[in-house]
Amino acid sequence: MIVSIVAGARPNFMKIAPIIEAIQVAKERGADIGYRLIHTGQHYDKKMSGDFFEQLGIPLPDTNLEAGGGTQAEQTAAIMVRFEKELIAHMPDLVLVVGDVTSTMACAITAQKLCIPVAHVEGGIRSGDWTMPEEINRLVTDSITNYFFTTSEHANANLRNSGVSEDKIFFVGNTMIDTLLKQTPKFIKPQFWDHYGLAEKEYLIMTLHRPSNVDDAVQLQSIISVLEAEENSLPIIFPIHPRTRSNIEKFGIKLDKVIAVDPLSYLEFNYLVMHAKGVITDSGGITEETTVMGLPCMTLRNSTERPETCTLGTNELLGSDPQMLEQALVRLYSGNWKKGSIPPLWDGHTAERIVNHLCEIFQVKSEEAVSVL
Structure with a gap:
């Protein structure tokens, strides 16, 4: 065969x-x-x-x-x-x-x-x-x-x-979890870790690539504004998709607390995820990985094809309103994030x-x- x-x-x-x-x-x-x-x-x-x-x-x-x-x-x-x-x-x-x-x-x-x-x-x-x-x-x-x-x-x-x-x-x-569990011992600390003074559980990771979030200037600016305005916010590492970077430049959006870095390899990215305090994303696959890691995950979408990451795991679906992200960050910093479990198989x-x-x-x-x- x-x-x-x-x-x-x-x-x-x-x-x-x-x-x-x-x-x-x-x-x-x-x-x-x-x-x-x-x-x-x-x-x-x-x-x-x-x-x-x-x-x-x-x-x-x-x-x-x-x-x-x-x-x-x-x-x-x-x-x-x-x-x-x-x-x-x-x-x-x-x-x-x-x-x-x-x-x-x-x-x-x-x-x-x-x-x-x-x-x-x-x-x-x-x-x-x-x-x-x-x-x-x-x-x-x-x-x-x-x-x-x-x-x-x-x-x-x-x-x-x-x-x-x-x-x-x-x-x-x-199968994504097969790879995650096998590769965890091989995760690699990114070279910029020391440059940005990162410490375990003292930063957030963000990924954005959905057209609904990054192709709309108002929506993208609103998300970034919430993060830049957070008085108690931690550094936010943003491995940036090429199209997202292009839009940020085109829309004239300024980044300060949000630290844009180039796309990372699998082993580097998941090292950052594993040691982060939480993740902000509009991806689906990342919500699966954070569920297995037991890591708080905030998803900027109105729907998810992976509801088990919400019903069983550590993911919360925040919708498209950036103010919901602000409220989620308050819960994260206060230690009130829900505890999750790993889905069957x-x-x-x-x-x-x-x-x-x-x-x-x-x-x-x-x-x-x-x-x-």
Whole structure:
């Protein structure tokens, strides 16, 4: 059995690393399973892509489609045209896509057009917000997926409610957490730690990249103003997305207490997260990592596709009103943040479960099954 594994953007890389490792372990134990790794090139900047391959021990891709740049429509088209050629030249038994980026949707469509079954890791998650490009990617991908590997009962329920049969849903956990738990001992202190006089639990981390937060001058200025006006605020480290930096410059927004730094590698960024007092974000994946770390997380969005990080974890959904952020910071500084727990099966063994299910589905012969603890 040959699996074509697709990755294209920063959120994908930490999700595929443990799956590749689990396939390699299964093969060493006698399973007739292999893979081709396809990098679509959706993120082509070294900090957004290359560092992840190096730090997470991901093998070099078998091919890079180099489909980065352009509008979403242009990028989708480029990925589909180039991925079709890859599939025709190297026909797999299954295409495995992860997450909810443009590459996820584009490659799922291309595979199904060639009658190749698709498995979706992180299938079933929903925000309900169709203004998010990721939500469209999820809906389209899941509408043509054959096998769903899910992170939570919320995702399972979403799939059942959309008519997916139970035998296609496999509740396995979260591969991002596999990577987080494995890599924690390898986290790297950023070089600027001493330069900014950072100390454990004496600073915050912020990430912003959603168009609703960073493409609107009034909204972005309002968020920054709340943080700059905080009398009791700690330093705020802001690894800044290239588009966000461009908008800050274009809108003439001044940063003082908010310290903008370049995008960080996985090991550096998570070192900062682990030692921070709290996180401000509009990302989805970071809310999962902070939940496992037990770290307060403030999400500047009106909806989340990962509700378990709020109902079970340490995340709070603040909405789009920056004043809600001000109130959340008061609770954080006063020590009144809620205590969270880790969602079921977020235990570091998700990739093993995925590979075991693939071997069962495709009746892969093996001398010894992959061990799942």
